Amino acid sequence: GEDVEQSLFLSVREGDSSVINCTYTDSSSTYLYWYKQEPGAGLQLLTYIFSNMDMKQDQRLTVLLNKKDKHLSLRIADTQTGDSAIYFCAEKSDNAGNMLTFGGGTRLMVKP
């Protein structure tokens, strides 16, 4: 079945850039998402990318997609302590309604 993998943990200093990586296996994935989860909260949609795109930029966030390698990354520029959270990538196939398959999440810790 479909599988989405992420590294577990990333630590950066405030002001540096963070890069969170994700790999997926479903070749029929059409939409890929990044969600943020803070302690005790639900999931906040950060950004998304269509599978026919290579890159998307949204303020401090840059998403890169390598469809050949099924690799997705999220770059956060000028990382702040408020960015500390768990980040999930998720994929959705066109033939699966609204079902999202999530990675295990990457915990980002930002040190002052």
Add this chain to the structure above:
Amino acid sequence: KAGVTQTPRYLIKTRGQQVTLSCSPISGHRSVSWYQQTPGQGLQFLFEYFSETQRNKGNFPGRFSGRQFSNSRSEMNVSTLELGDSALYLCASSFRAGFYNEQFFGPGTRLTVL
């Protein structure tokens, strides 16, 4: 515009009991999906409803069921609770089913089974 609301936020039950969780989607949204989040299994899809019909179902036992009402509000029910059902249950709403559309998540219901 109000976000997705879930009630109750916290719930404690004992093994063998049943529980009903409620989700009110964003006004105008007709699709509601449910997910279970646990430390061991991560985020797993339970089911999706659109216009009162179940469109998709994840790999969960029949003890997990759901329904959607004509006003798009959704409930999920877990019967004969087990310790392993302790989790954060999240619902997500979106305007339509299929194709691209943003899915907005609620804050979740934290269920503890003792």
